Amino acid sequence: MTDASHSFDxxxxxxxxxxxxxxxxxxxxxxxxxxxxxxxxxxxxxxxxDLITDAYTDRIAEVAAGLAGxxxxxxxxxxxxxxxxxxxxxDEREEMxxxxxxAVYTRTTHGAVLRAEAVAAGPLVERYFLPYxxxxxxxxxDRLESTGRAVIIDVHSYPSxxxxxxxxxxxxxxxxxxxxxxxxxxxxxLDAAREAFGKTQPDTPFAGTYVPLEFHGxxxxxxxxxxxxxxxxxxxxxxxxxGPGLERLGGALxxxxxxxxx
Numbered sequence: 001m002t003d004a005s006h007s008f009d010x011x012x013x014x015x016x017x018x019x020x021x022x023x024x025x026x027x028x029x030x031x032x033x034x035x036x037x038x039x040x041x042x043x044x045x046x047x048x049x050d051l052i053t054d055a056y057t058d059r060i061a062e063v064a065a066g067l068a069g070x071x072x073x074x075x076x077x078x079x080x081x082x083x084x085x086x087x088x089x090x091d092e093r094e095e096m097x098x099x100x101x102x103a104v105y106t107r108t109t110h111g112a113v114l115r116a117e118a119v120a121a122g123p124l125v126e127r128y129f130l131p132y133x134x135x136x137x138x139x140x141x142d143r144l145e146s147t148g149r150a151v152i153i154d155v156h157s158y159p160s161x162x163x164x165x166x167x168x169x170x171x172x173x174x175x176x177x178x179x180x181x182x183x184x185x186x187x188x189x190l191d192a193a194r195e196a197f198g199k200t201q202p203d204t205p206f207a208g209t210y211v212p213l214e215f216h217g218x219x220x221x222x223x224x225x226x227x228x229x230x231x232x233x234x235x236x237x238x239x240x241x242x243g244p245g246l247e248r249l250g251g252a253l254x255x256x257x258x259x260x261x262x
Contacts, residue, residue, distance in 0.1 A: 011074040018147040019072035026058035050239025054157040063250025068257040084129040109163045137212040151260045152224040160232040171204035179226025192259035
């Protein structure tokens with residue numbers, strides 16, 4: 001089984017940068033021991049990965065890091081969210097439990113069985129979720145110590161058409177959705193994202209943004225914004241190749257990084 005310490009990477013940026021580009025859902029890798037607990041056949045699993053993976057968002061973040069005036073830090077998950085989803089609550093606080101998509105998924109995007117309902121989530125949480133959460137917490141703490149603040153830009157993508165698992169997918173699906181938090185998303189950061197990306201809407205079809213629990217609702221020096229990019233703007237859906245939109249979006253993200261670094 002993949003060691004938890006190798007399931008994510010913290011890619012260093014400039015020591016003076018407060019920005020962390022967080023990329024939690026770009027990977028497709030599933031360790032063999034985890035794969036054994038997933039009931040889908042190989043073709044079914046490949047189709048599910050096409051639907052659930054935020055393909056190429058790690059590449060968009062890489063382009064942005066290369067173009068930014070002050071290089072941001074990047075925290076990148078190297079395992080599929082079907083192993084664990086590091087952005088879910090690991091307990092009953094998670095609303096996505098209603099569709100079998102808590103920290104450890106038991107259902108697919110279309111409601112089919114992914115894992116047996118009786119699966120013990122604890123070992124996966126212990127092995128993958130908790131080390132990830134600790135490492136991200138340490139990364140944010142390091143930015144706070146070095147720069148006095150931290151800016152988490154959460155880089156995601158989403159399908160152009162609603163999938164059955166989406167609890168709040170009835171709203172508009174703009175080219176870029178900006179997920180906000182009432183405590184951690186200052187208006188200046190939201191305005192900078194609107195300026196960088198152009199056509200955006202806040203909190204539709206996805207809302208909120210990721211902040212490690214140690215800081216959530218406690219440390220205003222930690223600001224955060226989720227950037228959800230509609231997949232048809234940069235790739236062939238589902239699971240197809242990237243197109244020229246990827247470089248354009250990487251440039252737009254670099255503009256946001258530059259604004260957030262000032």
